[in-house]
Amino acid sequence: MARLPKRTAKTKQTPPPATLGFGMSKRKDPVWQCVEGCGACCKLDKGPSFATPEEIFTDPADVELYRSMVGSDGWCVHFEKSTRKCSIYNERPYFCRVEAEVFDKLYGISRKKFNTEACRSCMDTIKSVYGPYSKELGHYNSTVTSSNTS
Ligand code: SF4
Ligand code: SF4
DSSP states (O other), X not given: OOOOBTTTTTTOOOOOOTTTTSSXXXXXXXXXXXXXXXXXXXXXXXXXXXXXXXXXXXXXXXHHHHHHHBOTTSBBTTEETTXXXXXXXXXXXXXXXXXXXXXHHHHOOOHHHHHHHHHHHHHHHHHHHHOTTOHHHHXXXXXXXXXXXO
């Protein structure tokens, strides 16, 4: 699921510029999309720099469901590591969906800021799970920037 680092979760801080670490300002702004072969957000236990379920959810049932999904290695029990796909994709919980309504509900992020924050969330998550110099992060960066045709 899209689980934001503590700096954005429910703090409503002003986000930094939309360059999102993609380099100089003349680069294209990224357009959010989920990329094949990633799955970083399905590592549910990402450590202390990410908000806890109790900090994210107001409904105790969501906390309970989230915690029930965390496997002993920190990955979601529904995540297929060999394919890096969700085994319950069509029935996955609402909080797994990177959608404007979900970001608004969970993090207080407006629709206008959704694209920027969703890209940032993926970048932070991929960095945390696969590393800042990982091929996964490189693939993500090139995909979301090249999808901007403007
Ligand atoms: S971190 Fe982003 S790109 Fe990676 S699986 Fe999750 S939503 Fe998709
Ligand atoms: S239910 Fe699916 S999308 Fe949600 S964290 Fe688990 S594997 Fe990922």
